[in-house]
Amino acid sequence: xxxxxxxxxxxxxxxxxxxxxxxxxxxxxxxxxxxxxxxxxxxxxxxxxxxxxxxxxxxxxxxxxxxxxxxxxxxxxxxxxxxxxxxxxxxxxxxxxxxxxxxxxxxxxxxxxxxxxxxxxxxxxxxxxxxxxxxxxxxxxxxxxxxxxxxxxxxxxxxxxxxxxxxxxxxxxxxxxxxxxxxxxxxxxxxxxxxxxxxxxxxxxxxxxxxxxxxxxxxxxxxxxxxxxxxxxxxxxxxxxxxxxxxxxxxxxxxxxxxxxxxxxxxxxxxxxxxxxxxxxxxxxxxxxxxxxxxxxxxxxxxxxxxxxxxxxxxxxxxxxxxxxxxxxxxxxxxxxxxxxxxxxxxxxxxxxxxxxxxxxxxxxxxxxxxxxxxxxxxxxxxxxxxxxxxxxxxxxxxxxxxxxxxxxxxxxxxxxxxxxxxxxxxxxxxxxxxxxxxxxxxxxxxxxxxxxxxxxxxxxxxxxxxxxxxxxxxxxxxxxxxxxxxxxxxxxxxxxxxxxxxxxxxxxxxxxxxxxxxxxxxxxxxxxxxxxxxxxxxxxxxxxxxxxxxxxxxxxxxxxxxxxxxxxxxxxxxxxxxxxxxxxxxxxxxxxxxxxxxxxxxxxxxxxxxxxxxxxxxxxxxxxxxxxxxxxxxxxxxxxxxxxxxxxxxxxxxxxxxxxxxxxxxxxxxxxxxxxxxxxxxxxxxxxxxxxxxxxxxxxxxxxxxxxxxxxxxxxxxxxx
Amino acid sequence: xxxxxxxxxxxxxxxxxxxxxxxxxxxxxxxxxxxxxxxxxxxxxxxxxxxxxxxxxxxxxxxxxxxxxxxxxxxxxxxxxxxxxxxxxxxxxxxxxxxxxxxxxxxxxxxxxxxxxxxxxxxxxxxxxxxxxxxxxxxxxxxxxxxxxxxxxxxxx
Numbered sequence: 001x002x003x004x005x006x007x008x009x010x011x012x013x014x015x016x017x018x019x020x021x022x023x024x025x026x027x028x029x030x031x032x033x034x035x036x037x038x039x040x041x042x043x044x045x046x047x048x049x050x051x052x053x054x055x056x057x058x059x060x061x062x063x064x065x066x067x068x069x070x071x072x073x074x075x076x077x078x079x080x081x082x083x084x085x086x087x088x089x090x091x092x093x094x095x096x097x098x099x100x101x102x103x104x105x106x107x108x109x110x111x112x113x114x115x116x117x118x119x120x121x122x123x124x125x126x127x128x129x130x131x132x133x134x135x136x137x138x139x140x141x142x143x144x145x146x147x148x149x150x151x152x153x154x155x156x157x158x159x160x161x162x163x164x165x166x167x168x169x170x171x172x173x174x175x176x177x178x179x180x181x182x183x184x185x186x187x188x189x190x191x192x193x194x195x196x197x198x199x200x201x202x203x204x205x206x207x208x209x210x211x212x213x214x215x216x217x218x219x220x221x222x223x224x225x226x227x228x229x230x231x232x233x234x235x236x237x238x239x240x241x242x243x244x245x246x247x248x249x250x251x252x253x254x255x256x257x258x259x260x261x262x263x264x265x266x267x268x269x270x271x272x273x274x275x276x277x278x279x280x281x282x283x284x285x286x287x288x289x290x291x292x293x294x295x296x297x298x299x300x301x302x303x304x305x306x307x308x309x310x311x312x313x314x315x316x317x318x319x320x321x322x323x324x325x326x327x328x329x330x331x332x333x334x335x336x337x338x339x340x341x342x343x344x345x346x347x348x349x350x351x352x353x354x355x356x357x358x359x360x361x362x363x364x365x366x367x368x369x370x371x372x373x374x375x376x377x378x379x380x381x382x383x384x385x386x387x388x389x390x391x392x393x394x395x396x397x398x399x400x401x402x403x404x405x406x407x408x409x410x411x412x413x414x415x416x417x418x419x420x421x422x423x424x425x426x427x428x429x430x431x432x433x434x435x436x437x438x439x440x441x442x443x444x445x446x447x448x449x450x451x452x453x454x455x456x457x458x459x460x461x462x463x464x465x466x467x468x469x470x471x472x473x474x475x476x477x478x479x480x481x482x483x484x485x486x487x488x489x490x491x492x493x494x495x496x497x498x499x500x501x502x503x504x505x506x507x508x509x510x511x512x513x514x515x516x517x518x519x520x521x522x523x524x525x526x527x528x529x530x531x532x533x534x535x536x537x538x539x540x541x542x543x544x545x546x547x548x549x550x551x552x553x554x555x556x557x558x559x560x561x562x563x564x565x566x567x568x569x570x571x572x573x574x575x576x577x578x579x580x581x582x583x584x585x586x587x588x589x590x591x592x593x594x595x596x597x598x599x600x601x602x603x604x605x606x607x608x609x610x611x612x613x614x615x616x617x618x619x620x621x622x623x624x625x626x627x628x629x630x631x632x633x634x635x636x637x638x639x640x641x642x643x644x645x646x647x648x649x650x651x652x653x654x655x656x657x658x659x660x661x662x663x664x665x666x667x668x669x670x671x672x673x674x675x676x677x678x679x680x681x682x683x684x685x686x687x688x689x690x691x692x693x694x695x696x697x698x699x700x701x702x703x704x705x706x707x708x709x710x711x712x713x714x715x716x717x718x719x720x721x722x
Numbered sequence: 723x724x725x726x727x728x729x730x731x732x733x734x735x736x737x738x739x740x741x742x743x744x745x746x747x748x749x750x751x752x753x754x755x756x757x758x759x760x761x762x763x764x765x766x767x768x769x770x771x772x773x774x775x776x777x778x779x780x781x782x783x784x785x786x787x788x789x790x791x792x793x794x795x796x797x798x799x800x801x802x803x804x805x806x807x808x809x810x811x812x813x814x815x816x817x818x819x820x821x822x823x824x825x826x827x828x829x830x831x832x833x834x835x836x837x838x839x840x841x842x843x844x845x846x847x848x849x850x851x852x853x854x855x856x857x858x859x860x861x862x863x864x865x866x867x868x869x870x871x872x873x874x875x876x877x878x879x
Contacts, residue, residue: 012799012801012839016760261870262762262801262870262872263762272775274764275762440816440817440818443817445817462817464817464818464819466790467817469817488818488819488820489818489820490818529786529818529819529820530787530818530819531818531819548774549776549782552782553780554780555778555780555781555782556780556783556820556821557783557786557819558782558783558784558785558786558856559786560786560787561756561757561758561759561785562756562757565787
């Protein structure tokens with residue numbers, strides 16, 4: 001098993017994402033603590049405290065596949081963050097491991113003479129100077145400051161970047177901050193890229209160097225730089241001496257990866273938006289560069305909720321039902337092709353309930369068959385359904401039940417005490433006219449002490465998890481199809497789930513659990529609780545996507561702590577639509593007249609210093625800026641979902657359908673050169689997320705692969721702790 | 723040289739990753755405890771919240787399905803010394819997982835022990851057995867400077 005050495009000088013500020021990612025990759029690690037940030041620090045290792053410049057420490061490091069420095073700069077004016085590491089910049093023998101530095105602090109503000117005298121004279125990146133920012137750095141992403149600091153950005157407030165990886169010849173949108181600086185560490189902080197000394201780099205690039213991490217055999221290598229624009233509208237350009245990642249001999253100088261905060265995100269926690277680590281791409285890339293081959297690769301997969309849905313009124317787009325369905329058809333055609341090409345399976349949660357419990361045209365069934373929908377739109381919806389059924393059978397678009405009509409509130413399992421007027425299906429075991437229990441009756445939870453004669457002969461034995469009980473005198477459904485359904489019991493769960501599966505069968509699907517994946521994404525991420533998990537297992541499910549608060553806003557349940565209940569997976573949810581649910585559908589990357597949360601920039605809080613909103617109509621580059629930030633936020637959050645919580649990243653195709661060009665729906669974003677029906681930049685969320693993530697997967701081929709939800713559940717079972 | 727051992731069915735089994743040597747560790751007993759939660763609680767804001775940061779009503783459980791545990795051990799490291807109170811609520815559910823009734827039973831409350839950068843341990847309940855199904859563990863910084871509270875909760879059978 002590969003093994004790396006992590007170094008931090010502050011355990012209290014050590015972010016557990018570092019170790020969580022390594023565990024999921026099957027990479028062993030040793031965490032060593034530096035006693036300070038100064039050059040005189042002792043590195044506390046299992047072999048004892050070793051001086052930072054000692055031969056003993058150098059020999060100790062040679063036991064590892066790589067050494068990773070976890071501490072990073074906050075401001076360029078700091079004087080001691082990782083000064084102790086300066087000696088290691090000269091440990092370049094073939095026996096020495098690769099060293100990974102992320103957002104390293106090496107500014108000219110460092111006053112320790114031992115640091116400055118030991119800093120390699122041929123190091124080719126200009127040391128940042130807080131008094132000469134323009135002369136030593138490139139302000140990144142428009143140069144506007146983040147309200148707080150980009151180094152602590154989590155699931156919101158991303159900074160944008162498009163990076164060109166030279167050896168791989170791949171452009172990728174990954175959140176990139178090399179260093180950051182502002183008046184204080186907590187406000188108005190600007191992200192920066194580094195500036196290269198071309199002469200020093202030229203010398204290194206022409207010097208032969210032998211080390212396992214030097215893939216081109218030279219002492220210096222530019223790994224990545226800002227990608228040149230692809231459209232003249234995009235005026236955000238950088239000099240040819242601008243770099244974002246560099247290899248100096250066996251030293252990898254990389255952008256910020258994981259922030260210094262005591263975040264304890266892991267499989268036992270529910271994540272919060274502020275604890276995401278959207279820049280962990282650089283850790284994964286660093287591990288690959290260093291040749292640290294993980295025991296397990298991480299499967300990348302995406303899900304959608306509501307493959308068919310529509311909106312009755314769609315200002316300012318004013319799309320008809322048919323136009324909406326045609327836009328969705330194009331998206332699904334693309335997604336199926338993408339899954340065929342890459343080997344992934346894009347899970348779809350079919351919005352069932354429209355057959356029996358709702359006549360709203362937002363539902364899958366109603367869009368296909370409802371009389372409130374024009375025939376021409378129904379015909380296109382039926383084409384989408386056929387495409388999904390075919391994809392389900394071939395494995396590219398597995399579909400499962402997703403029922404917003406089962407409970408109260410916004411739908412989902414057990415979202416209330418009673419579902420008034422519940423209408424069930426006909427036939428099968430729990431459908432009309434079968435007279436079945438709908439609520440728990442009198443019961444004995446210890447059947448071995450039940451006196452003879454108490455329970456009638458028709459008593460039922462019911463099992464939920466470990467508990468087995470005998471029940472009788474149930475409330476029964478009668479033979480009708482409509483009744484008030486108490487939701488908190490296994491009998492209700494069985495009726496609800498069978499009703500959902502019956503609708504899937506009627507839609508032409510062979511099952512309701514994504515074929516062999518035996519999974520679905522629950523409506524509102526409400527998986528209910530034990531009785532629903534038990535019933536889902538009975539119907540053949542292996543797992544479902546679920547929020548930690550699994551029946552919010554009823555709020556009586558929390559998923560089990562390790563998200564594995566009697567072998568049943570409860571997959572962490574992470575949604576990434578360009579709209580807050582309260583605003584209905586997205587108005588675009590940005591739209592000046594959007595309601596609150598009505599576009600991507602508003603919803604994900606990406607308008608740093610108003611540099612998008614203030615320039616949207618006057619400067620074309622604002623659209624590119626918005627695009628980069630949205631995609632970087634999405635890819636960062638998706639990587640976090642993949643690598644840290646082993647969860648399910650999902651979107652709603654319908655929520656983003658208005659903002660694409662109807663004449664060229666699957667075109668890539670191209671600023672104002674390709675526009676949607678209201679004359680704003682076209683943006684196809686599915687195309688952009690999948691193609692940009694594909695670039696990342698191709699870049700990180702040692703670490704990631706396009707997989708399926710089955711691969712995710714398999715990996716969870718390998719790495720789960722007790 | 724390949725290492726092998728005699729399998730239970732009398733067959734010679736080569737030692738491989740999928741068939742490691744069947745080593746019996748002397749005196750080893752499984753620890754009857756499970757890690758239930760590891761959480762960082764942001765106590766820079768004031769106001770009562772549970773360890774997962776939930777402040778809303780109705781009140782979510784912090785931990786669910788704990789009925790098999792006799793006791794919970796709450797280990798925590800508090801970065802700051804700001805005055806903080808804690809309240810531990812509990813309740814039980816039926817076999818469907820539904821609480822028997824509304825509200826919670828308070829089983830412990832008080833001032834959160836420990837100063838800045840201190841390690842601490844609380845048993846839930848302090849005496850006797852627990853076996854509650856759900857817990858809501860609340861903290862509230864009532865004074866001093868904000869800090870992060872880092873917790874690990876272990877359930878003991």
